Amino acid sequence: xxxxxxxxxxxxxxxxxxxxxxxxxxxxxxxxxxxxxxxxxxxxxxxxxxxxxxxxxxxxxxxxxxxxxxxxxxxxxxxxxxxxxxxxxxxxxxxxxxxxxxxxxxxxxxxxxxxxxxxxxxxxxxxxxxxxxxxxxxxxxxxxxxxxxxxxxxxxxxxxxxxxxxxxxxxxxxxxxxxxxxxxxxxxxxxxxxxxxxxxxxxxxxxxxxxxxxxxxxxxxxxxxxxxxxxxxxxxxxxxxxxxxxxxxxxxxxxxxxxxxxxxxxxxxxxxxxxxxxxxxxxxxxxxxxxxxxxxxxxxxxxxxxxxxxxxxxx
Numbered sequence: 001x002x003x004x005x006x007x008x009x010x011x012x013x014x015x016x017x018x019x020x021x022x023x024x025x026x027x028x029x030x031x032x033x034x035x036x037x038x039x040x041x042x043x044x045x046x047x048x049x050x051x052x053x054x055x056x057x058x059x060x061x062x063x064x065x066x067x068x069x070x071x072x073x074x075x076x077x078x079x080x081x082x083x084x085x086x087x088x089x090x091x092x093x094x095x096x097x098x099x100x101x102x103x104x105x106x107x108x109x110x111x112x113x114x115x116x117x118x119x120x121x122x123x124x125x126x127x128x129x130x131x132x133x134x135x136x137x138x139x140x141x142x143x144x145x146x147x148x149x150x151x152x153x154x155x156x157x158x159x160x161x162x163x164x165x166x167x168x169x170x171x172x173x174x175x176x177x178x179x180x181x182x183x184x185x186x187x188x189x190x191x192x193x194x195x196x197x198x199x200x201x202x203x204x205x206x207x208x209x210x211x212x213x214x215x216x217x218x219x220x221x222x223x224x225x226x227x228x229x230x231x232x233x234x235x236x237x238x239x240x241x242x243x244x245x246x247x248x249x250x251x252x253x254x255x256x257x258x259x260x261x262x263x264x265x266x267x268x269x270x271x272x273x274x275x276x277x278x279x280x281x282x283x284x285x286x287x288x289x290x291x292x293x294x295x296x297x298x299x300x301x302x303x304x305x306x307x308x309x310x311x312x313x314x315x
Contacts, residue, residue, distance in 0.1 A: 037175070037176075041174055041175050041176045041178070041179055042171050042172060042174050042280070043277060043280065043281075044179050045171055045174030045175075045178055045179050045182065045238065045239070046171045046174070046239075046273075046276045046277045046279075046280035046294070047273035047274070047276065047277045048179055048182040048183060048186060048273065049171065049174075049182065049235045049238060049239045049242065049273075049276055050242075050245050050249070050272040050273040050274070050275055050276025050277060050279075051186055051269040051270065051272050051273035052182060052185065052186055052189070052231040052232070052234055052235040052269075052272070053071065053231070053232070053235050053242065053245040053246040053249070053272050053276070054245060054246060054249035054250070054268040054269045054270070054271055054272020054273065054275070055186070055189060055190060055193060055227075055231050055265055055268060055269040055272065056071040056076075056227075056228050056231040056232045056235070056246050057069075057070060057071055057245070057246025057247055057248075057249055057250050057268060057272070058193075058249070058250040058261070058264055058265045058268035058269070059071075059193055059200070059224055059227055059228045059231070059265065060073075060074065060228055060246070061250050062200035062203065062204065062261050062264075062265075063200065063203065063221065063224050063225070063228070064134060065203055065204060066134075066135075067250075067251070068247070068306075068309075069135075069247075070243075070244070070246050070247040071228055071231070071232040071246045072142075072232070072241070072243055072246065073135060073138045073139070073142070074117070074118050074121045074134070074138040074141075074228075075117030075118055075120055075121040075137075075138050075141035075142050075145060076114040076115075076117045076118050076228065076229055076232040076233065077114070077117075077142070077232060077236055077241055078117055078141065078142040078143075078144075078145035078146045078149070079113035079114050079115070079116050079117025079118070079120075079141075079145050079233075080110040080111075080113045080114040080117070080232060080233045080236040080237065081110075081113070081145070081146070081149050081163075081166060081167070081236060081241065082113050082117075082145045082146075082148050082149040082152065083109040083110050083112055083113025083114075083116075083233075084106055084109060084110050084113070084163075084166060084236065084237060085149045085152040085153055085156075085159060085163055086109065086113075086152055087105060087106055087109040088106075088156075088159040088162055088163070089152055089155070089156035089158075089159050091105070092158065106237040106238075107181055107185070107233065107234050107237045107238070109237070110233035110234065110236050110237035111229060111230050111233035111234065111237075112233075113145075113233060114228075114229040114230070114232045114233035114236070115225070115226065115229035115230075115233070117141055117142075117145055117229075118225055118228060118229050119225070120141050121134065121137045121138045121141045122134075122137075122225070124137035124140065124141065125137040125138075149163075165240055165293075166236070166240035166241065167240060167241055167295075168240060168241070168293035168295050168296060169239060169240040169241050169242040169243070169293055169294055169295015169296070169298070169299075170239065170240055170293050170294060170295065171239050171276075171280050171294055172291070174238055174239060178238045181234065181238065182234055182235070182238055185230060185231065185234045186231070186234075186269070189227050189230055189231050190265065190266060190269055192223060192227050193224070193227050193265040194262055194265060194266065196220055196223055196224055196227075197260060197261040197262035197264075197265060198261075198262075199217065199220045199221070199224065200224070200261035200265075201260055201261050203217075204261070232246075239294075239295075240295060241295055242276065242294060242295045242298050243295065243298055243299050243302055244298050244299060244301070244302020244303065244305065244306065245272050245275055245276050245279075245298055245302070246272065247302065247306065248275065248302055248305055249268045249269075249271040249272035249275060250264065250268045250271075251309065252271050252275075253267040253268055253270075253271045275298075276294070276298070279294050279297050279298050279301070280294045282297060283296075283297045
């Protein structure tokens, strides 16, 4: 939490005018607008996006009993992107997505698309019992839904510029309305994941063990899939595709919560928020005065982390 506050203070000072705007914001309306309406919502939005992805990653890894499971590998991200493309095409591509209606519409569409992608993956894999079949089905569903998204984009060229930002992953256009939507999703999603943590604990011991504990696995699995789809879809709707945060965050906090998934899902959400907030600050500072799309930076850093993780496992 202290690291989040420190990163928030640093993020408020990263920009063309530097920390001078922070120092002058009390007396200068322009500096106040720069910090209060651009930098702070972007930094807070990066934390909320990362928290949603960290939560989704912890749920995915526990639900599918695979430490390398990522919410984006199961068709949720591709489904969310397809739904966002369709929504933007129906809105004419020029809708003010900074408004409440636009943000809620994109979030709802992304949730339905993410849920549809995950359910299609589970249908093709015939459940979550076979890990390799599940991951293969997720890859296939991701390619198919990604191709459909490209067809929608080609048929409605007016959404192309908006979709480029979603594909690369970008927090630059997150405002306070988007932060409110993400916070409104994150809090109940974390609460539901906390309540269902016992199911994840039982599944970690095996399917038969979880059933012997008397847990109603079928409805609880549906609830966990809903949490996974809602968290992923909301993050994608507001910031686009930002990979590897959902994979890395649970691994970084797992040594702190080795016993139960209750603390793990909460710590993963907080770690994901810190990771993406720091990545967003680095994306703004590395090639200043220009900036990198944060999704590109997380892909590079996350890919390196995944390679190191695989190398350590083979050792």
